[in-house]
Amino acid sequence: MNSVSIIDRKKCFSCRSCVQICPKNAIDMHENSEGFFYPNINESKCVDCGLCLKHCPSFAPYEKNDFKKTSYAVWLKDDKKLFESSSGALFSAAAEKILKNGGVVFGAAYNADLFVEQICIEDINELYKMKGSKYVESTTNSTYSKVLAYLTNGKKVLYSGTPCQIAGLKKFLGKDYENLFTMDLICHGVPSERLFHKYLEWQSGQLGGKIIYCGFRDKDVGGCSCNGKIKTKTKTKTVLSALDPYYSSFIRCETYRESCYSCPYSSLERPGDITMGDFTEITEIIPGFDFSKGLSLFIIDTEKGLALFNLIKGSFNIIPLEFSQYISIKSNLQKPSERPAVRNFVYSGIEELSAMEFFKRFKEASRFYFIRFYSRKMLSKITPSFVKEIGKRIIRGKVR
Ligand SMILES: Cc1cc2nc3c(=O)[nH]c(=O)nc-3n(C[C@H](O)[C@H](O)[C@H](O)COP(=O)(O)OP(=O)(O)OC[C@H]3O[C@@H](n4cnc5c(N)ncnc54)[C@H](O)[C@@H]3O)c2cc1C
Ligand code: SF4
Ligand code: SF4
Ligand code: SF4
Incomplete structure (x- = not known):
């Protein structure tokens, strides 16, 4: 067998490279009971040419480069545009530059039914669709x-x-193109679109109308933090991650695609030219730093990434960073998210149960985590800072 049928399902990313490369159109994607998609090979069409396997990132990883990476904390000087993005608006500044130079931009956007897809835009007026983490x-x-x-x-x-x-x-693509620029996210994992739509159904039941908007990082709800909004035509509801069943289970790493728990990209080896992430952790490096308007951690991974950064850097406030300053606090640059035991059954009942019944269990869990979260916050407020520092060092293994 020379096809992607030999790929371990726990390692498949659902990238669809195999589907698009197959010369015989022998591969399509099938949804499993959790709502994750996997390739399915039509054996009567397959000629065992091996192309899909050769172009599968899970089978043969991309080639590493020896570029000396640099990293920064950045945030856009333009407050209005900064507000529209999830963190420091690095993506939108790069996208604007490419579009203004006659290029095209691909990124994630909601379609009319709130399914998230990679789309392509040529017009700067459509850039708003890609802004914001989904x-x-x-x-x-x-x-x-x-x-x-x-x-x-x-x-x-x-x-x-x-x-x-x-x-x-x-x-x-199989080779590098000078005119291609790529930006990857620091990523801790993704839930399935079926789970997300079950959640929208649940929210719709709560609000009594069809959901027309779901934002995870709305900065008018508590700044650059994990809070968002849900809207129907007539109502708007604030979504606090710690209390929301879908959002809190996402943060607790309970609902991810199986490949996320062994993700090879949870490291400093990056496939993109630029890596972007949130950087609320900056207060561990610069105590008291106000990141409420938004802040990105930004890593330049290649020469092309550097060239792109040089074109946009005038629009940003920039703080240079050493890797040693943040590597121990950005866990998904060190190791994949841990697979909790609850992942074994968190999706069970998704097909049979109503949205109300299904999310009841999640809601109870999020209440428990909410209480734990705020007790820790209270404890942190009353603990002297030198005690906290010793605690952190013990956790990072610096004190034995
Ligand atoms: C699923 C997911 C997990 C993440 N996990 C972490 C993390 O653990 N630690 C961390 O520091 N940062 C994480 N991020 C990145 C962070 O939330 C911001 O997206 C990032 O810093 C870019 O912010 P920005 O202000 O430059 O971009 P914005 O202007 O807000 O643009 C959003 C960008 O993210 C892309 N995007 C949005 N949703 C998706 C999606 N579902 N799939 C693919 N691309 C998407 C868009 O195409 C666009 O490029 C995650 C993002 C996502 C989508
Ligand atoms: S081995 Fe060749 S023909 Fe068969 S599925 Fe893969 S690419 Fe298509
Ligand atoms: S990871 Fe491999 S098997 Fe999975 S969709 Fe991508 S190319 Fe196909
Ligand atoms: S954690 Fe890894 S495997 Fe999962 S979506 Fe992110 S990059 Fe892909």
């Missing part, structure tokens, strides 16, 4: 083939996504 798996559809068509026509292309999506794109 904490659910986004579908790549046929975007890799579209990227190839643009690249061969000489267009500049910026593709942003999770590291496994960028790795999939690179494996699909």
Whole structure:
């Protein structure tokens, strides 16, 4: 067998490189009971050519480079645009630059039914669709083939996504293109779109109307933190991550695709030209730093990443960082998210139970974590800082 049928399902990222490369159209994606998609091979069409396997990022990882990476904490000087993005607005500044130079930009956006997909835009007025983190798996559809068509026509292309999506794109293309720029996210994992839609159904029941908006990082709800909003035509509800069943289980790493728990990109080896992430942890380096308007951790991974940064850096406030300053506090740059025991049954009943019944269990769990979270916060407030510092050092293994 020379096809991706040999790929361990726990290692498949659902990138769809195999689907798009197959010359016989022998692969399509099938949804499992949890709502995650996996390739399915039509054996009557497959000629065992091995192309899909060769272009699968899970089978043959992308090639590493020896570029000397640098990193920064950055935030856009333009407050209005900064407000529209989840963290420091690094993505939108890079996207604007590419679009203004006649290029195209690929990124994750909601479609009309609130499914998250990788889409392509050529018009700066459509950039708003991609702004904001959507904490659910986004579908790549046929975007890799579209990227190839643009690249061969000489267009500049910026593709942003999770590291496994960028790795999939690179494996699909099979070689580097000077006019391709990629941005990957520091990523701790993705829940399935079925879970997300079950959640929207649950919210719809709570609010008594169809959900038309779901934001996970709305800065008018507590600044640059994990809070958002849900809207129907007539109502708006604030969503506090610690109390919300979907959001809190996402933060606790309970609902991810299986590949996320052994993710090879939870490290400083990055498939993109630029890596971007949140950086609320900055207060551990600069105590009291106000990140409420938004702040990104930004790593330049390649020469092309450096070239892109040089084009946009004038628009940012910038603090240079050493890796040693943050590597121990950005856990998904060190290791994949841990798979908790509850992951074994968290999706059970998703097909049979009503949204109300299904999320009841989640709601009780989030209440418990809410109480734990705020007790810890209270404890932290009354504990002297030298005691906290010793505690942190013990946790990081610096004191034995
Ligand atoms: C699922 C997920 C998990 C993340 N986990 C972490 C983490 O553990 N630690 C951390 O520091 N940062 C994490 N981030 C990154 C962080 O939330 C911000 O997205 C990032 O810092 C970019 O912010 P920005 O202000 O530059 O971009 P914005 O202007 O807010 O643009 C959002 C960018 O994210 C992309 N995007 C949004 N949703 C998705 C999605 N579902 N799939 C693929 N791409 C998407 C868009 O295409 C766009 O490029 C995660 C993001 C996502 C989507
Ligand atoms: S081995 Fe070749 S023909 Fe068969 S599924 Fe893979 S790419 Fe398609
Ligand atoms: S990782 Fe991507 S290319 Fe490999 S089997 Fe999964 S969907 Fe196909
Ligand atoms: S954690 Fe890894 S495997 Fe999961 S979505 Fe993110 S990059 Fe892909």
